[in-house]
Amino acid sequence: MQILVFNAGSSSLKFGVFSVATETHEVFRGSYERFRDGKCEYRFRHRETDERGTASFDNPGEALKGVPDALKRFGVNAIDAIGHRIVHGGAKFSSPTLVNDETVEAIEALTPLAPLHIPANLKAVELCRSLWPDIPQVAVFDTAFHLSNPAFVTTYAVPARWREAGLRRYGFHGTSHKYVAERAADEIGRPLSDLQLVSIHLGNGASVCAVNRGHSMDSSMGMTPLEGLVMGTRSGDVDPGAFGFLSRELGLSVQEIEDALYDQSGLKGLAGSSDMRDIEDRAAEGDPQAQLAIEIYAYRAKKYVGAYAAAMGGLDAIVFTGGIGENSPSMRRRICDGLAVMGLQLDHDRNIAVSLTGQAAPQIQAYGSRVRVLVTETAEQRMIARETATALAGGRSDGGLRLPIAVSARHVHLSRDAVDALFGKGYVLNQAVALRQPGHWAANERVTLVGPKGRLERVAILGPLRQRTQIEVSRTDSFALGIEVPVRDSGKLEATPQVTIEGPSGSFTTDGLIIAARHIHTNPVDAKRLGIEDGEYVDVRVGDPDRGLTFGRTLVRVGDNAFTEVHIDTDEANAAGIDVAATGELVQI
Numbered sequence: 001m002q003i004l005v006f007n008a009g010s011s012s013l014k015f016g017v018f019s020v021a022t023e024t025h026e027v028f029r030g031s032y033e034r035f036r037d038g039k040c041e042y043r044f045r046h047r048e049t050d051e052r053g054t055a056s057f058d059n060p061g062e063a064l065k066g067v068p069d070a071l072k073r074f075g076v077n078a079i080d081a082i083g084h085r086i087v088h089g090g091a092k093f094s095s096p097t098l099v100n101d102e103t104v105e106a107i108e109a110l111t112p113l114a115p116l117h118i119p120a121n122l123k124a125v126e127l128c129r130s131l132w133p134d135i136p137q138v139a140v141f142d143t144a145f146h147l148s149n150p151a152f153v154t155t156y157a158v159p160a161r162w163r164e165a166g167l168r169r170y171g172f173h174g175t176s177h178k179y180v181a182e183r184a185a186d187e188i189g190r191p192l193s194d195l196q197l198v199s200i201h202l203g204n205g206a207s208v209c210a211v212n213r214g215h216s217m218d219s220s221m222g223m224t225p226l227e228g229l230v231m232g233t234r235s236g237d238v239d240p241g242a243f244g245f246l247s248r249e250l251g252l253s254v255q256e257i258e259d260a261l262y263d264q265s266g267l268k269g270l271a272g273s274s275d276m277r278d279i280e281d282r283a284a285e286g287d288p289q290a291q292l293a294i295e296i297y298a299y300r301a302k303k304y305v306g307a308y309a310a311a312m313g314g315l316d317a318i319v320f321t322g323g324i325g326e327n328s329p330s331m332r333r334r335i336c337d338g339l340a341v342m343g344l345q346l347d348h349d350r351n352i353a354v355s356l357t358g359q360a361a362p363q364i365q366a367y368g369s370r371v372r373v374l375v376t377e378t379a380e381q382r383m384i385a386r387e388t389a390t391a392l393a394g395g396r397s398d399g400g401l402r403l404p405i406a407v408s409a410r411h412v413h414l415s416r417d418a419v420d421a422l423f424g425k426g427y428v429l430n431q432a433v434a435l436r437q438p439g440h441w442a443a444n445e446r447v448t449l450v451g452p453k454g455r456l457e458r459v460a461i462l463g464p465l466r467q468r469t470q471i472e473v474s475r476t477d478s479f480a481l482g483i484e485v486p487v488r489d490s491g492k493l494e495a496t497p498q499v500t501i502e503g504p505s506g507s508f509t510t511d512g513l514i515i516a517a518r519h520i521h522t523n524p525v526d527a528k529r530l531g532i533e534d535g536e537y538v539d540v541r542v543g544d545p546d547r548g549l550t551f552g553r554t555l556v557r558v559g560d561n562a563f564t565e566v567h568i569d570t571d572e573a574n575a576a577g578i579d580v581a582a583t584g585e586l587v588q589i
């Protein structure tokens with residue numbers, strides 16, 4: 001399968017053609033960058049050809065116009081699918097998603113949260129839809145990798161009303177951080193799940209990510225790609241008090257302040273150019289503004305390395321990537337200097353000698369440095385090609401698919417007979433709350449379970465009524481009752497123990513007491529997307545990187561209208577240390 005990939009960044013348009021089978025092979029690589037005075041530099045690489053030149057495009061969105069011709073000229077225009085980097089996916093897009101009108105509309109709505117990127121991202125989508133209306137397109141989101149961040153990372157300490165309106169942290173460059181972490185683990189020769197990594201992506205946009213045992217735990221960008229490091233034209237962290245100050249002192253509007261923070265700040269604001277190559281050249285010639293800009297840039301990045309080592313409580317390696325991370329030995333040196341206190345020391349010769357080709361990921365720490373230092377070219381386009389192919393194959397999309405977790409506390413499903421005995425003949429239970437599974441509800445009424453050891457009071461009743469009464473408790477509950485209870489799939493009630501249920505009008509003794517085996521409810525559409533089938537057992541990773549667990553042998557139950565969610569009981573939830581809003585993910589086989 002040949003996949004065309006677009007990566008419209010804030011300062012560059014990168015694109016590529018990949019042939020994806022068991023391996024992902026880069027067929028063609030193109031870029032337009034260094035936009036200034038209505039011109040830009042292009043570079044096309046295909047087999048032995050490496051062609052450079054200048055073109056008359058003003059910005060990455062404009063440069064899209066050059067792509068169809070370039071593809072034709074190099075004879076790489078036989079395309080089966082298209083993958084797009086989309087910088088912001090909000091909370092909605094946790095995995096690569098087929099582009100249609102609805103997806104485009106949802107992405108468009110996020111434009112104010114990534115104004116330097118989404119317009120160009122969507123321009124690429126539009127271009128492809130008009131040129132190749134019959135070729136499937138997939139959106140791959142920068143934010144998806146970070147949706148695993150815990151609530152204490154994603155939550156800003158602001159009024160509830162703002163949070164309810166959607167103000168929260170996301171994080172970006174996820175495709176890059178994920179690739180870099182995987183590449184580093186390969187190079188180090190240890191599983192990603194064992195490693196605590198800090199990925200440092202320094203491009204025109206720049207961010208640092210704490211990759212804690214394979215999951216993004218935190219990253220320096222926030223709700224928008226404005227928070228965090230100093231960037232080409234973006235400020236990174238500033239005191240939010242700046243808004244009041246600038247409004248009072250300079251009479252600036254919110255829009256004017258925001259525009260300046262995105263477009264006129266960062267390296268450009270500090271030293272007049274957004275391009276690190278210019279800044280480094282000028283600093284070397286003695287320009288004090290350029291020198292200060294470099295110092296600020298490195299200092300900010302260094303602070304995040306320290307912060308994330310603290311956040312994860314450990315650090316095995318840091319990895320540099322992005323145009324500056326890959327190409328500037330002096331910036332790597334500045335960021336690493338002084339980190340010996342954390343067991344990190346650079347080898348200066350190795351640092352200078354770095355020359356990256358393909359997927360090389362040289363280690364440049366000094367001998368004896370406890371923390372490793374790696375450099376690797378980011379591979380956003382390659383990852384997007386891979387994820388596009390996986391998404392179109394309807395397969396499991398590389399750990400990206402989040403499954404909501406529902407924790408079932410002890411409850412009973414009653415038969416008509418049982419309701420009659422407990423509440424009186426013909427009694428109708430009152431539906432108090434609807435559950436997420438369509439048609440299911442919890443009743444207002446409660447019952448008591450009675451065993452030889454003790455009683456469990458105020459046990460929930462879940463409707464609708466069933467043919468057979470089923471009582472679901474946790475293993476802990478089974479000790480409180482004093483009854484040995486087997487783990488069973490719902491409905492498999494042969495030879496299950498008896499228990500007495502008490503209601504206001506009488507008691508009912510019945511078999512059907514079980515510890516419910518954990519399971520996933522899903523519908524045919526989601527099952528296909530997840531690559532799972534009814535009756536199959538899968539592994540589900542639940543909870544945060546510290547206390548989370550992988551639950552093996554989780555039964556898949558596909559039902560026509562089911563809401564996709566994982567059901568575990570309170571013992572399992574406690575063991576995995578999860579809270580109410582938890583999600584899990586399928587573990588790749």
Ligand SMILES: Nc1ncnc2c1ncn2[C@@H]1O[C@H](COP(=O)(O)OP(=O)(O)O)[C@@H](O)[C@H]1O
Nearest residue numbers: 009011012203204205275276277323324327328
């Ligand atoms: N040899 C180099 N030395 C220092 N900086 C470099 C070098 N090559 C590229 N850069 C910097 O990398 C940045 C662009 O990074 P890149 O990852 O290509 O951007 P984008 O975020 O648009 O994808 C620019 O600031 C550029 O100056």
Ligand SMILES: CC(=O)OP(=O)(O)O
Nearest residue numbers: 009010172203205225
């Ligand atoms: C999110 C972001 O800043 O992307 P880029 O570095 O490509 O501008």
Ligand SMILES: [Mg+2]
Nearest residue numbers: 009203204205
């Ligand atoms: Mg980039």
